Amino acid sequence: MTCEDTIGVGGAEAPPTLRRDLEAVLMVVDQPVSEYELAKALDVPVTVVSAALEDLSREYTEQGRGFDLRAVADGWRVYTRPECADVVEHFLREGQEVRLTQAALETMAVVAYRQPVSRGRVSAVRGVNCDGVMRTLVLRGLIEEAGHDAESGAQLYRTTSYFLERLGLRGLDELPDLAPFLPDDIEGLDDTGEHT
Template sequence: MNEPAAPAAPETLEVPVAALRPSLEAVLMVADQPLDSVSLASVVGHPVETVVAALQLLAEEYDEQDRGFELRHVAGGWRYYTREAYAAVVEQLVLEGQQARLTQAALETLAVVAYQQPVSRARVSAVRGVNVDGVMRTLLTRGLVQEAGQDAETGANLYRTTRYFLERIGVSSLDELPELAPYLPEMDDLEDELERVGGLPRTPDAVQDHPAVEPMTDSQETP
């Protein structure tokens, strides 16, 4: 009489951490919000289960190595955070940055946000003619701008100035900002510039209503 076959051992999930590490780290490094495992799996081209296992191993590895950052699973997604043990060092950097003067690029970007808020990064880029991602991150870190929801049509994140911004420039509301018209170029010149950098149509209504496309640029502007 034949003996019943022994139950098969559960399959061991092979996690190609070495292959997935560069892709996962690169994507998570630029994320400004937690990314869920489904999105990450779609980006790196591996099954969700494999990606989750790789993320968990990466998080454990960072903990074992006592890295200055950690990988957390929060709000349904994964994101890098500075490790709490080094909060004092990070705080010192942030506080020193608050005292530093804003660059010309940051001032110009802040002005666009102040007068056109709520506004998307793409719109700010179109007005300025350069990519403003780095500058916007600086303004967010400095507490001068903040997220203001999403555009109903495009889904793009919108930004506005903060109460701290008003305090820094010495006004109590946006109504006290100086009139901008005297400092603007003629309408025809402005339309030509917007059309050049953002591909916008040359009509006043279209310039106002058409969502700008972020212009192509060969270099990232320094904050």
């Protein structure tokens, strides 16, 4: 007798929280999960889990929910209904836009005009530690790693094609000239803003 047989034997009744527990697990998995894995995790017979999954799937369809519970080759998983694909795509492209903070904008400007540039150099130019902001910009796809500095070994960063796309630029040569925005006594300043 296998473990699967012992979990699935008998005409056991479903615990009152089974449907809720199945939903909770299925909402967090990133790949299909088998009835056996669910039964083992929830300590419920496979036959009971199987019936509950079928009921949930049917219920979601009857209610016209925006998601669907489907059995696929490797198990069960929640999917977006095909008729909702356009709405989801629009949300992911447009609805998720988050404005950058002032710190992020300043950091982006330093990277854009000084690339490839290290985090240390960006922090020196801005006068504050920029590690967190740099990580955020990498996660948002606006900057990326660009190798290591030959002398210091520091990780270098540059802007991405997504950065150019968001700004409506074809290339970095289309970035506006900074000269009109710099103080008159810029000559003789190093990267930290100190006079040399």
